[in-house]
Each structure stands twice: as structure tokens, then as C-alpha cells.
Amino acid sequence: MKKIFSVILAALICLSSCTEKNRNLSEIQIENSDKNSEESQYISQSASESYEKNNSNENLQSTEKVINENEITECFENLDYLLSSSQWNKPEEIKADNYIMWYSYHLKKLHKNDTNYIDKYKVKGKEGLFFPADELEKEIKKFFDISSDYLRKSDLYNSNSKTYSLPNVLNPLDNKFYKITNTYKDTDKIFIDYTLTYPMSNKTYNMTLTLKSTGDSIKFFANTLRENKIITEISDDDKQMLFDEYIKYYYLSKLMYCSPWENANELPAENLVRFYQYKRLEEYLSGITVKIKNGKVSVPEKEVESYIKNFFDVNTTHLRTCTLYNYETYSYEFEFPAKTATGQGVDIIQLEGDDNIWEFTLSDTENKSFKVKIQFFSPNDFLYTDGK
DSSP states (O other): OOOOOHHHHHHHHOGGGOOSSSOOGGGSOOEEOOSOOOOOOOOSOOTTTOOOOSOTTSOBOOTTSOOOHHHHHHHHHHHGGGGSSOOBSSGGGSOHHHHHHHHHHHHHHHTTTOTTGGGGGOOTTOOSEEEEHHHHHHHHHTTBOOOHHHHTTSTTEETTTTEEEEOSOOOOOOOOEEEEEEEEEETTEEEEEEEEEETTTTEEEEEEEEEEEETTEEEEEEEEEOOOEEEOOOOHHHHHHHIIIIIHHHHHTTGGGSOOBSSGGGSOHHHHHHHHIIIIIHHHHTTSOOOEETTEEEEEHHHHHHHHHTTOOOOHHHHTTSTTEETTTTEEEEESSOOOOOOOOEEEEEEEEOSSEEEEEEEETTOOEEEEEEEEEETTEEEEEEEO
């Protein structure tokens, strides 16, 4: 059923002609994976734990501004309860009861320093909390483009008293972490791709949160699951292109054989600097007048470190623990003539991912299995993020 996709894949890998913001695996004939990734990373504070703003009941930021990290954080803090809800493609797909529950958690955050706030919602002689309909609906409408008529379909609504009722005690939300993988805009919508991880169950989901411009504000529009795609039938030509572009120097510098890592600072500095040596050094030396001392050539620390950081999120301090670093000359010293590495003792078995994250499954000549994950920020900009 699957077709050979070498033409499309070659177009994706031809970096000089790429104009789209993301590489798009969905253009390739593939299998859909029914499983969600079970690999979780500790990325950021839980939305339910990191809420720090008392005035977040204001409308979300205007589309005239570029959405920044603080605004994204505020979005997730405000959405919180509904992050755990089933995916929804439009506001009307969220159950009316869930909006009321969202409001109760939202209200608790707004008054996190005032434990007596609930007293105003109590009614003498009755169990539970009673929220005035006008107050609740007004607040929900600041974040969601939803009508009062829809909200009043909730079983929690009392048309006689014009209130919504909830129990006094709210159950704690599941601990969760999120990591933003990409943001992009299309006309009146902003898309935020992210991974949502539940540490207790070790489950990670690839999600897209969509914000929509409505007049002078932005509101939550959709929160959907992005399915991973799996490619197992890869032609020899495609494998060669993928190897040359993404795997070759990771393999030659023996980073593939390092202990499992989720942070580039866990990788040996020696291997990271060898990555530079095999991928970049020869090109660098061809553009300068080479000065040789004791059979070695010195390369400024800025050249080496900035290049490595193009591919790994690593600290300079860690890189300088490499034995090739010279603290007196602020440079890295390489043998001259520069040593290169060749060979292709690894095969690409599988490629899995979405528009932003690709995971390669590799096998060497001894049939040992390895994985390496790459995160894309644009067609020309990617990082190796973890390996095992």
C-alpha cells in the first residue's frame, strides 16, 4: 500500500530549496502509528504548579504581538484543567460541564492567596458552591468563543436561581509537564505544538493548541492530538540521503555509542568536539591561512563552540572539559593534517515523528539497536535532543 517516496523525501532534504517553516512528514506515504510515545522528558513546571499571576483573567494577548514565552506559559496556565480533557477541534466540542469545572479551578488560581474566597459562593443550608451565571459566563467568554445558551445546557445550571453549582472540594489535577516544540501563525490563528507528559503513567502525547483571533483578543479554539507517523520501508537512496544529512557525523563521532542521554551536557565533550572535527574542521581550515605548531592547528573557541551549539543544546563550560581545549590560547587544538572519519557502519531501520520531531531507529553491523531524536525549528535549523 505504501509507495516509494524518494522524490518527496529528496525535496524535504534539499535544504537550499526549502521554504516552509517545518519539514512535513505527512506528505510522505506512511503508516499511522496507533501508539503514543511513552518516552517522557522533564521539561518545565506543570501548568497546575507554575501559576504565578493574579491578574491572568485578562484576555489573551493581541495577535498584533508576536506570541512570546511568557504569553505561551500564561496560555497553558489558563487552560490547565482542559489540557487533561479529551481533544477538541472547536469550543463547542468541550462539554458544558467541563467549562464549569474549568471555571472552578480557574477561580481557585485567581484567589490562590485568599482561601476565604469561596465563602461568597456558599448558600446557608445548602451543600456546595453556587456561582452566579452572569459572573461565570463572562469569565469563560474571555477565553473561549462560546455562548451562554451553550453553557446553560450543563446539568450544573439552575435556571431558577440562575447559578451553576459545584461541590465544595476540588480534586487535585494530575501532575503534568509540557514542552513547546513549535509555534506558527496562519491568518487569524496561532498554533502551538507541544508535548504533554504525565510522569505517573509515563505517557507523552504530541498535541497542538490552537488560538484564534476574535476581534481585539485571542481565545482558545482547539486542542488536538498529533499522530506520529512511522516509516519502515525506506529505499536505499532515501536512506543514503537521511544518513548523510542527519546521522553520518553523529555516528562517526561515536555519539551513537554513548550512554542514553536526554541532555547534551550528558554527552562526553570529547565526542562533541569530534563531531565538529569531522563535520566542519576541513571546511574551516580551507578558508584561512593555516598556522601549524607542534603538528597541531588551533581553532578559536568561538568557532568550535558556536558550531556545535547549532546541533546540540550544550554548555560552553562542558565543551571546554575536552582534552583538545587549551585554556591558555582559548582555542581547540586539532592534529594537522586534520583527521577525518569515513564509513557507514549503521543502517536506518525506521523513521518516526511528526512535523517537528523525528526519531531514527538505527542498527549497526553487530545488530545493536540505537535511537536518536531530532527537533526541527525550521528546515535549516535542528537539534539532536536525545539518544539511546
